[in-house]
Amino acid sequence: MKSGSIDRKRFLQVAGLGLLAGCAGEGASRGGEQGEAGTAAGARRTLAPPLDRIGVQLYTVRSLMADDVAATLDAMAAIGYREVEFAGYFGHTTGEIRGWLDAAGLTAPAAHVGIPELTEPGLDASIEAALAIGHEWLVLPSIGPEMRTADGYREVAGILNAAGVRAAPAGLRIGYHNHGFEFETVEDDAAARTGYSILVEHLDPALVDLEIDFHWSTVAGADALALFAEYPERFPLCHVKDMTADGAMADVGAGVIDWAGLFARSDQAGLRHYFVEHDQPGDPLASVEASYRYLSGM
Incomplete structure (x- = not known):
């Protein structure tokens, strides 16, 4: 593990702010038991993610x-996060990763992995790593341009279903x-359909x-609430990522x-884990804080 290359003073500054923010949020939730102000705060939190399910x-x-x-995991915990989603392990062993998570008081319900990690011969190692670290989901984050056809989406669904069969035991x-x-x-037997509809149609909901x-779906013009209605309880995971009026x-x-509007439909969607994300933050720590x-x- 590399040490000393991160600005430790900056870590402590953000961590301190995070602890205060976390306490404030928890206090608002507990305040539901104390008078009208507490009742209002409790009502607001029903339209927000549970504090222990806000991840990054x-x-x-x-x-x-x-x-x-x-140090990064410690900083996430100090801000108030209790869950994280991985996108690579940066050359470290699963034992090291699990030890650092435990020390920080964090869990990692999910990890992003590529198709090579979801197919043979990589799948066995992915399952072993997931069990060691404590993941519940292995998530494919994207597919290449060559697979963005009707047949390609069906192929991806087949890959994910097969991985699900192997992972379920x-x-x-x-x-x-x-x-x-x-x-x-995309063209599918002379009919125009979205790739998403083809993909989801061929996924086995018992496995995948x-x-x-929310950012990418909104930028693309998709209605998340309509997706929740069309595919109820299919979305246990989400990326909470905002956008400006021009799509940035x-x-x-x-x-x-409209986060309150989306979170009001959490039960219909099946949302359980809410991972904050920003692909290109100017200051990563300030962004997640x-x-x-x-x-x-909220």
Whole structure:
């Protein structure tokens, strides 16, 4: 593990802010038992993610992870996060990763892995790593341009279903994370359909779940609420990623997405884990701090 290359003072500054923000959020939740103000706060939290299910996709802080995984995980916990989603292990062993998670008081319900890790010969190692670290889902984050056809989406569904068959005896599930291209129309037997509809139609819901990325689906013009209605309880995972009016990524709460409206339908969607993400944050720590502060204060 590399040490000393991260600005430790900056870590402590953000961590301190995060602890205060986390306490404020928890206090608002507990306040539901104390008078009218508490009742109002409790009502607001019913339209927000549970505090212990607010997580962060570590791709957001990948530059920090590359320098010092343990310190980065500690910083996420100090901000208030209790869950993380991995996007690579940065050359470390599963034992090291699990030890650092445990030390920080974090769990990692999911990890993003590629098709090579979901097919032979890589799948066995992926399952073994997931069990060692504590993942419940192995999620395919994207597919290449060559697979973005009707037949390609059916092929991807077959790959994910097959991985699900292999993973199920270990108590694991497979997931698919969308970008925007899945909502573009493709020709399928002379009919125009979205790639997403073809993919989901061919996924086995007993084995494979969906991870909705709210930014990418919104940019693509998809209606998340309509997706929840069409595919109820298929979305246990989500990426909480905001956008500006012109489609640029933004910290959660600094954009135009109606989070209260989306979270009000969490039960219909089946949402259980909410991972904050920003693909290109100017300051990764400030970004994840701002997003947590917004979500914990809803």
